[in-house]
Amino acid sequence: MVFKICFLHSLVPIPEGRELWLASLSVRDTMATGAEATRVPKTWFITGCSSGFGEILVRKLCAEGENVIATGRQADVKLAHLQDTGAKVMDLDISASEAVIRETVEQAWAAFPGGVDVVVNNAGYVLSGLIEELTQEQMEECFRTNFHGPLNIARAFLPFLRERGTGTLVFLSSQAAWHVDISAGAYCASKFALSGGNPELAAVETLAQELAILAPGLKVLMVEPGYFRTRVFVKLAHIPLRIPEFAGFNAACVEQGAKIYGTEPGDPEKAVERMVELVRGEGMAEGREVPLRVPLGTDGWGRIKKKCEDMVKVCEDWEDVAKSTDW
Secondary structure, eight states: OOOOBBSBEEOOOOOTTOHHHHHHHHHHHEEEETTEEEEOOOEEEESOOSSHHHHHHHHHHHHTTOEEEEEETTHHHHTGGGGGGTOEEEEOOTTSOHHHHHHHHHHHHTTSTTOOSEEEEOOOOOEEBOTTTOOHHHHHHHHIIIIIHHHHHHHHHHHHHHHHTOEEEEEEOOGGGTSOOTTBHHHHHHHHHHTOSOTTTOHHHHHHHHHHHHOTTEEEEEEEEOOBSSSTTTSOEEOOOOSGGGHHHHHHHHHHHHHHTTOOSBOHHHHHHHHHHHHHTOGGGTTSOOEEEEEESHHHHHHHHHHHHHHHHHHHHTHHHHHTTOO
8 A cells, every 4th residue: 555645636646667666565564464464553643633533533543553643732731632542642733833843743753663654634723704804914824724834744744755755645625625605715715725726726736746756655635524513613713893884794604603513414433434544545445546635525525516517617608708819
């Protein structure tokens, strides 16, 4: 099995002549024990582990015997409930400086023999506020966490991963990269910038294409969930009211978020199970070419599909205008 970088996109084609290298990997990835093969533990580095997908992922992987490095802000308090899992807990604010992130990554790489195999960029938050009310500073802070943070972590790990020649980078994006929600413009913008609808402009898609040339043993996966029953709608970061005439509308947005909580259609346990299968190439991913981007949840899948269909219709309806500008 070859490691993947998680932000769900297509696995890079195997260059000609690397079949023997892959064969050696398959031997390293499993150890025969009697009639069964036991998976050699891999090391996972996960951000945003205080709750939700991050916490579930930590508990699942530790229960399966994997090596796990669980990170989060104020880890001694907010990750204390993970101490009994066996995970190595590290303090990390992904909006920190690149120097701080590099230092944390160096410590994480040395935590287990062989370094880190899978990097899961999960941390992030939803900033709620109308575009007219949001300040540049609030937008920049959201981007520091949701956009720059995951990329800084990926950049810090890449020298180690490239030197070893294998590894997987996983990015948890969102259906918000495709479907915008009123009052969630900053969050949607940060997710679109990270995963993006345009393969040439999206940071992670570009990274995947670059690694296909420079480090073909590395994989990138981008997961794009819809609404799952985590605490995300409880933890919405609502900005203070700045424009009085928007008070009623803002209150309605807050009320709507509260109504959604507890009724989300997605089961986070199942989502995490699918994520792990996508990384390992097992379960529902076995025998299939895993794409760079994978939507999770019926609602998210539907929104992404409609967005694509709507854009195709625009291209078809306005083909004459688009092509009228050529020489």
